[in-house]
Amino acid sequence: MKVLILGGAGMVGRNLALRLVADGALGGQPVEELTLFDVVPADVQGSGRTRVVAKTGDISDRATVDALVAERPEVIFHLAAVVSGEAEADFDKGYRINLDGTRHLFEAIRALGDYHPRVVYTSSIAVFGAPFPEAIGDEFLTAPMTSYGTQKMIGELLLNDYSRRGIFDGVGIRLPTIVVRPGKPNKAASGFFSGIIREPLAGMDALLPVDDDVMHWVASPASATGFLLHAATMDTAPLGARRCLTMPGLAITVGEMVAALGEVAGPEAVARIRREPDQTIRGIVAGWPRNFDAARAAEFGFTADASFQDIIRAHIRDTAAAG
């Protein structure tokens, strides 16, 4: 089969690509060709079984998307997006890529008429906005408080409608904040959740812009890959009209994260964290969800991490493996 990842050079896309090449298969079917599309070139190597094709371009150009879709991949992972901080800072860019780009993909598929792939779309818990109940259930309203959340939610609505009409077979997964994000920080306002673990483990200082009692919903990069694979292969019939699911995660406070870091890596690591309250980030984070009851995702077989300590240990292993 052919698989296409839009945003294939990004953090989540790259991990997914590595896993697909390692498995050489998806849902029991061999993956002969894996196309990684992104504005920047992806650096994943193929294998004897799986040919990897890296392509560059912009999903906000309809013709580019038409050309990708013309290859009729059986599964499309749509991860290409401008993240929260950037979509908030650049109104036009956020709408052009996150909304128009998503529509281009959906319309390109519709234009073919007889092509109905599985489409896995990465939404975000940013589709929710305060005030919240103690734990956000699957029937709680989506009321985004950022342009990014708005764009992600519009993508969800379109995915549901196009799927309902049989244009494609969509699954939307609302990712928790992925922690520990490897590599360099990106422009997401949630970056510090990873920074306070990643930087100290690398012997560097990290800034903590919010209070210790800030609670958030997180999952590891490996869990994100697991969600995507499951979304690509699950039976979608029982989802009915509601094809977008809040993914499982851990509800954890910043204080608990720091304590877990101390447990796994010792007090020297914790000492690397510098508390520098930032009113802007505090304000943004105050509107973010803290805790979920992701019952539907659990019912449909999605699973996440057992503990934050495990997440930290996995990050240490991954970093060592990456050299």
Next chain:
Amino acid sequence: MKVLILGGAGMVGRNLALRLVADGALGGQPVEELTLFDVVPADVQGSGRTRVVAKTGDISDRATVDALVAERPEVIFHLAAVVSGEAEADFDKGYRINLDGTRHLFEAIRALGDYHPRVVYTSSIAVFGAPFPEAIGDEFLTAPMTSYGTQKMIGELLLNDYSRRGIFDGVGIRLPTIVVRPGKPNKAASGFFSGIIREPLAGMDALLPVDDDVMHWVASPASATGFLLHAATMDTAPLGARRCLTMPGLAITVGEMVAALGEVAGPEAVARIRREPDQTIRGIVAGWPRNFDAARAAEFGFTADASFQDIIRAHIRDTAAAG
């Protein structure tokens, strides 16, 4: 002040225009100019106080919308839409008018930069989809089951985001099904709710395609006008980030509607109703909301009809007045 109604020749728009001309004012301020924009020419007469300008065009043409917005009306009522049945039958037309047209309006306002009007947007209870709780509260998820509902919900999300950013001052009102709709039936799948009252009162037969126990959420044309005027003049600060409200209405079954018709107009009227089950309409209606707890709208001062008998009597008066 200047007021603009997009969809000003439609049922709700025309009633609103008549009321604005009769009042000659909105929120205590004189309305000097009222522009009625629609694909078909509006036929509302102005008064000495209020000049009425009827313009024709299509909101899916950006330049047309730019020209309307260049007049900088203080209040814009955005009612222009392709209704549910048509948006379901014609995918492209629904998205072009209901989604792209709405975006054109919002973007035309943003393009001016220093112009921040009140924008009142008519959403619909079609943003909700089954399964439902006994009564749908203000925190229940929106999960549309039609393309029309999807497009209306996307408009809500955009309205919230543009308002949050201070581009305009938006209020979205989710109208119940407006009953009794005067004049000819339109292409809305909900048309029969009005037909079973309007046709018998006019001495004509009416088809009833669903069962008597179908419950629905309705409000009168006069209530719709009242909602719009209130949305145009209310203080929006207490709405916070959630600027779209389910309007109050009556939860009533088809059987109760028919009984009310009998009470007001006698058994001859009821005898005009012919039960002809239609599987397609039944299927559509099965996914529609039945009952709401519209507490937030009530809290913000929106009020609706006291009884269905009153709604029928108002329709009889309006029809007589219209000759």
